[in-house]
Amino acid sequence: xxxxxxxxxxxxxxxxxxxxxxxxxxxxxxxxxxxxxxxxxxxxxxxxxxxxxxxxxxxxxxxxxxxxxxxxxxxxxxxxxxxxxxxxxxxxxxxxxxxxxxxxxxxxxxxxxxxxxxxxxxxxxxxxxxxxxxxxxxxxxxxxxxxxxxxxxxxxxxxxxxxxxxxxxxxxxxxxxxxxxxxxxxxxxxxxxxxxxxxxxxxxxxxxxxxxxxxxxxxxxxxxxxxxxxxxxxxxxxxxxxxxxxxxxxxxxxxxxxxxxxxxxxxxxxxxxxxxxxxxxxxxxxxxxxxxxxxxxxxxxxxxxxxxxxxxxxxxxxxxxxxxxxxxxxxxxxxxxxxxxxxxxxxxxxxxxxxxxxxxxxxxxxxxxxxxxxxxxxxxxxxxxxxxxxxxxxxxxxxxxxxxxxxxxxxxxxxxxxxxxxxxxxxxxx
Amino acid sequence: xxxxxxxxxxxxxxxxxxxxxxxxxxxxxxxxxxxxxxxxxxxxxxxxxxxxxxxxxxxxxxxxxxxxxxxxxxxxxxxxxxxxxxxxxxxxxxxxxxxxxxxxxxxxxxxxxxxxxxxxxxxxxxxxxxxxxxxxxxxxxxxxxxxxxxxxxxxxxxxxxxxxxxxxxxxxxxxxxxxxxxxxxxxxxxxxxxxxxxxxxxxxxxxxxxxxxxxxxxxxxxxxxxxxxxxxxxxxxxxxxxxxxxxxxxxxxxxxxxxxxxxxxxxxxxxxxxxxxxxxxxxxxxxxxxxxxxxxxxxxxxxxxxxxxxxxxxxxxxxxxxxxxxxxxxxxxxxxxxxxxxxxxxxxxxxxxxxxxxxxxxxxxxxxxxxxxxxxxxxxxxxxxxxxxxxxxxxxxxxxxxxxxxxxxxxxxxxxxxxxxxxxxxxxxx
Numbered sequence: 037x038x039x040x041x042x043x044x045x046x047x048x049x050x051x052x053x054x055x056x057x058x059x060x061x062x063x064x065x066x067x068x069x070x071x072x073x074x075x076x077x078x079x080x081x082x083x084x085x086x087x088x089x090x091x092x093x094x095x096x097x098x099x100x101x102x103x104x105x106x107x108x109x110x111x112x113x114x115x116x117x118x119x120x121x122x123x124x125x126x127x128x129x130x131x132x133x134x135x136x137x138x139x140x141x142x143x144x145x146x147x148x149x150x151x152x153x154x155x156x157x158x159x160x161x162x163x164x165x166x167x168x169x170x171x172x173x174x175x176x177x178x179x180x181x182x183x184x185x186x187x188x189x190x191x192x193x194x195x196x197x198x199x200x201x202x203x204x205x206x207x208x209x210x211x212x213x214x215x216x217x218x219x220x221x222x223x224x225x226x227x228x229x230x231x232x233x234x235x236x237x238x239x240x241x242x243x244x245x246x247x248x249x250x251x252x253x254x255x256x257x258x259x260x261x262x263x264x265x266x267x268x269x270x271x272x273x274x275x276x277x278x279x280x281x282x283x284x285x286x287x288x289x290x291x292x293x294x295x296x297x298x299x300x301x302x303x304x305x306x307x308x309x310x311x312x313x314x315x316x317x318x319x320x321x322x323x324x325x326x327x328x329x330x331x332x333x334x335x336x337x338x339x340x341x342x343x344x345x346x347x348x349x350x351x352x353x354x355x356x357x358x359x360x361x362x363x364x365x366x367x368x369x370x371x372x373x374x375x376x377x378x379x380x381x382x383x384x385x386x387x388x389x390x391x392x393x394x395x396x397x398x399x400x401x402x403x404x405x406x407x408x409x410x411x412x413x414x415x416x417x418x419x420x421x422x423x424x425x426x427x428x429x430x431x432x433x434x435x436x437x438x439x440x441x442x443x444x445x446x447x448x449x450x451x452x453x454x455x456x457x458x459x460x461x462x463x464x465x466x
Numbered sequence: 467x468x469x470x471x472x473x474x475x476x477x478x479x480x481x482x483x484x485x486x487x488x489x490x491x492x493x494x495x496x497x498x499x500x501x502x503x504x505x506x507x508x509x510x511x512x513x514x515x516x517x518x519x520x521x522x523x524x525x526x527x528x529x530x531x532x533x534x535x536x537x538x539x540x541x542x543x544x545x546x547x548x549x550x551x552x553x554x555x556x557x558x559x560x561x562x563x564x565x566x567x568x569x570x571x572x573x574x575x576x577x578x579x580x581x582x583x584x585x586x587x588x589x590x591x592x593x594x595x596x597x598x599x600x601x602x603x604x605x606x607x608x609x610x611x612x613x614x615x616x617x618x619x620x621x622x623x624x625x626x627x628x629x630x631x632x633x634x635x636x637x638x639x640x641x642x643x644x645x646x647x648x649x650x651x652x653x654x655x656x657x658x659x660x661x662x663x664x665x666x667x668x669x670x671x672x673x674x675x676x677x678x679x680x681x682x683x684x685x686x687x688x689x690x691x692x693x694x695x696x697x698x699x700x701x702x703x704x705x706x707x708x709x710x711x712x713x714x715x716x717x718x719x720x721x722x723x724x725x726x727x728x729x730x731x732x733x734x735x736x737x738x739x740x741x742x743x744x745x746x747x748x749x750x751x752x753x754x755x756x757x758x759x760x761x762x763x764x765x766x767x768x769x770x771x772x773x774x775x776x777x778x779x780x781x782x783x784x785x786x787x788x789x790x791x792x793x794x795x796x797x798x799x800x801x802x803x804x805x806x807x808x809x810x811x812x813x814x815x816x817x818x819x820x821x822x823x824x825x826x827x828x829x830x831x832x833x834x835x836x837x838x839x840x841x842x843x844x845x846x847x848x849x850x851x852x853x854x855x856x857x858x859x860x861x862x863x864x865x866x867x868x869x870x871x872x873x874x875x876x877x878x879x880x881x882x883x884x885x886x887x888x889x890x891x892x893x894x895x896x
Contacts, residue, residue: 107843425855459840
């Protein structure tokens with residue numbers, strides 16, 4: 037393979053020990069980060085003047101294909117939303133619809149600076165196809181639900197193993213597969229234990245929803261005589277390969293359990309607010325040493341996949357919830373969306389910072405905008421004033437996926453048309 | 467004056483009784499709103515296909531010139547932020563700096579769909595100059611603070627009357643001036659009573675901060691033996707011409723007082739969250755029949771002036787605070803940012819909806835974007851998924867201020883440079 041170089045010169049860096057300088061990319065990797073401006077004989081030279089280069093954002097909990105259900109139903113209680121709107125539509129899903137929704141989500145993520153995500157849904161081989169084409173990095177899991185039914189359980193493992201076999205470590209290593217037991221209240225103890233055992237043997241991650249709503253905590257407590265994380269700890273489910281999404285309702289004992297087992301969390305503030313699920317004690321968790329990352333959840337409950345917006349909401353929500361403006365400062369919020377996300381997925385040595393030897397997953401923000409003027413405090417601006425639309429150029433695995441807001445890996449208009457048509461068909465069936 | 471027509475055809479309408487059709491603008495006014503597509507012989511014809519036309523957004527509490535202080539200091543307690551960072555810089559303000567900051571803010575507002583705002587700050591004739599040039603509609607007030615000092619009080623009235631004389635009802639009627647007593651804890655009873663009397667006689671609005679922080683409520687209660695709105699009611703200050711910003715800390719009795727006196731409120735969720743001031747009981751206020759509008763506050767505590775973001779944060783915050791996803795639904799949140807804002811400024815017959823005879827203050831959103839696909843639920847998308855950057859075209863008072871995201875009234879690059887230089891100079895003095 038011929039070597040390909042990209043040089044980003046004269047740029048302000050975040051997520052790097054060097055604050056200003058140049059970054060040299062060779063093939064899929066960051067080869068150099070220096071305070072000097074590099075030589076101009078790279079294949080592609082990008083002028084970083086008045087721009088900020090950040091590690092690609094990491095969205096650690098989402099359901100890409102649900103983008104087709106965006107705006108389908110809002111302002112409703114969770115059970116009405118699920119029973120009357122989401123589930124009837126999901127009953128008619130096919131691989132083709134999931135592919136179209138995932139492709140749409142990939143375009144949205146690229147355009148708002150996300151290069152890595154963690155997805156749980158159905159027809160995940162079709163999702164993998166979209167991710168491969170988009171050029172993004174993703175961890176995919178088939179959402180397993182057995183509700184105690186053995187036949188269902190067998191089916192879920194069969195599908196999960198099929199997806200692992202077909203998709204794990206494909207697309208130049210950009211796609212990994214994880215186990216995706218949906219939640220402690222939708223999965224039997226048998227399922228959870230079997231996931232635990234298989235994930236350990238196969239060296240795969242586990243992606244699960246835990247304690248999103250107070251009602252769910254009651255359900256689990258009634259069924260098992262223990263709160264969700266206590267129960268998961270008792271059955272030996274928890275370990276550093278588990279990424280739990282939401283974690284809104286936590287006792288102090290559960291925070292200890294999370295910390296001791298080195299479980300990573302994915303905080304989803306916009307979705308938790310919109311569905312009125314509650315406020316996760318994020319600043320307390322971070323103070324306790326828990327690795328808290330950030331996710332958007334699906335577009336049906338957010339209603340977008342914009343991590344820049346999610347970062348701002350996350351920090352603002354913690355401040356007002358704790359009645360303390362110093363909690364979750366810009367620096368910590370930025371880490372949640374980058375290195376903490378990488379760590380949650382086990383990718384901390386691969387992505388999440390701008391460092392020599394790591395994969396070239398990078399996002400260039402254009403700071404020449406009225407809402408980012410005066411250009412004096414790059415990290416503050418990124419957290420509190422920037423928008424997803426300020427993302428100018430996106431590089432993932434050394435490939436330019438967008439440059440000057442023009443997509444390179446996908447045709448935006450074609451994807452929008454494909455998704456409109458898929459949504460039209462799917463929603464007409466419900 | 468020659469008649470000038472703009473026709474927007476084939477567009478989805480929000481804030482209008484007609485859901486889809488065309489809008490004809492003649493000079494500064496909306497001349498027709500119809501379900502049919504209009505004739506194509508207007509001077510300018512805009513194709514509204516896959517676009518949404520909304521009344522211009524109304525930002526009812528901001529400090530435009532503080533844009534120069536964006537990102538100056540974050541994640542700090544209010545007193546440190548003010549005493550150590552904001553006030554030392556403000557001590558060096560001049561009319562030129564305020565003009566530069568206001569012009570920058572105008573560019574930001576136009577680019578994110580705000581056509582009307584309510585501003586309180588200093589050197590307001592310089593702010594008026596910026597607003598005139600930008601083509602926006604604004605209510606301006608000199609922020610009056612006397613701290614009980616009679617000399618200061620006289621000075622504040624002198625400046626306020628100078629601004630009224632010089633700026634009220636200028637710029638083709640786009641600029642109005644209001645009285646701007648800063649707050650019950652920074653203004654003496656004498657000042658407040660004199661404002662009340664003069665505003666009544668002159669038929670001008672009053673713009674004031676009330677009950678932003680719990681500490682301020684304590685201060686007022688200690689000083690006057692009554693909570694802020696009780697105190698203001700007792701001294702006869704409250705009436706339907708008063709717009710109170712923040713209103714975070716309210717007793718039930720105060721909510722009644724606000725309602726009875728027909729005081730309008732400006733809710734500023736992002737600033738209240740960022741400074742950890744608290745959560746205003748907005749859904750309760752709306753249920754009680756209070757007119758609650760929406761504001762961004764200044765860019766130093768937000769850190770932007772993006773009303774589209776503010777709407778989403780407002781509704782999400784109420785839902786999670788009340789633990790009820792049905793509160794402040796999209797429809798109500800949209801009204802807060804449009805007609806409620808118009809009403810708060812006394813402009814309800816002039817702007818705030820798309821209706822024949824009203825001023826042509828209109829914003830066209832481009833819905834052909836991945837995060838707005840599928841394009842099925844325009845109001846839901848505008849509240850929960852759209853971004854300020856989806857604003858395509860902005861019309862204020864019948865003038866096109868931006869078309870296809872290109873500014874018409876101002877040169878964006880020039881304004882950014884002016885503001886960068888002004889910030890550089892100003893901040894080097896502190």
